[in-house]
Amino acid sequence: MEHSAPDLFRQQFNTHYPSVRRKLVALIRDEAAAEDLAQETFLRLYRNPPDQPEAIGGWLHRVLTRLAYDYMDKKARERALTQKQEQSILAQPQAVQSNEQQLIDKDEQERVRGWLDTLPERDKKMLLLRYEGYSYAEIAEQLQLRQPQVGTMLRRAGARLKRHAQKAEGALTHE
Structure with missing residues (x-):
């Protein structure tokens, strides 16, 4: 009695699925993804079976290995992209402000600008220069002051x- 193609496939699936799934779990260490890849492996078997039915075990192993490595490569690329995006966000936190x-x-x-405008011009310039990162020596030079005076004047x-x-x-x- 001759078996039909769906019956042969069902038999191969029942025979090989547990070992295919187990190998995939061991390779990628993710149960859900291993399930998906095992199904993909058998879908490829159904669509394009090997020419020699006795070679199905080896054929399945090659396909599952290729699928697992492709999956791991994809995950590695996703992790690298995520890290790159996180670094970019950390480098420019103002870019993601709401x-x-x-x-x-x-x-x-x-x-703050309004408050600065109420100050004498020299105080305003001094605070702005310090905010922009100027050193005491640079502030003294810009405002034609002696350097020891700058600290006291900035505090005031x-x-x-x-x-x-x-x-x-x-x-x-109070309004």
């Missing part, structure tokens, strides 16, 4: 700015 955060930051910058300018900010914030809370 619109709401951008509006808050802009509002805060405008308030900062204190004046703080007082203006507190006064402005106090006026806002």
Whole structure:
């Protein structure tokens, strides 16, 4: 009695599926992905069986190995891409700010600028230069001061700015 192709496939599936799945789990260490790849292996067997039925075991092993390595390569590429994206985000955290955060930051910058405008011009310049990263020596040179004076003058300018900010914030809370 001759077996039909679906019956032969079902027999091969029942015979080889447990070992195919076990090998895939051992290779990729992910049960769900191993299930998917085992199904893909047998789908390929169904669509394009080997010419020699006695070679099915070896054929399945080659296909499952290729599928597993392709899967692992894909996962490695995905991990590398994710790491690259994370590094990019960490390098430029302002690039991923929400619109709401951008509006808050802009509002805060405008308030600080307003407070700075209430200070004497020299204090304003001094604080802005320091904020931009200038050293005490560079600030002294820019404003034609002696370097030992810069630290004291920056503290005083900062204190004046703080007082203006507190006064402005106090006026806002009393409205």
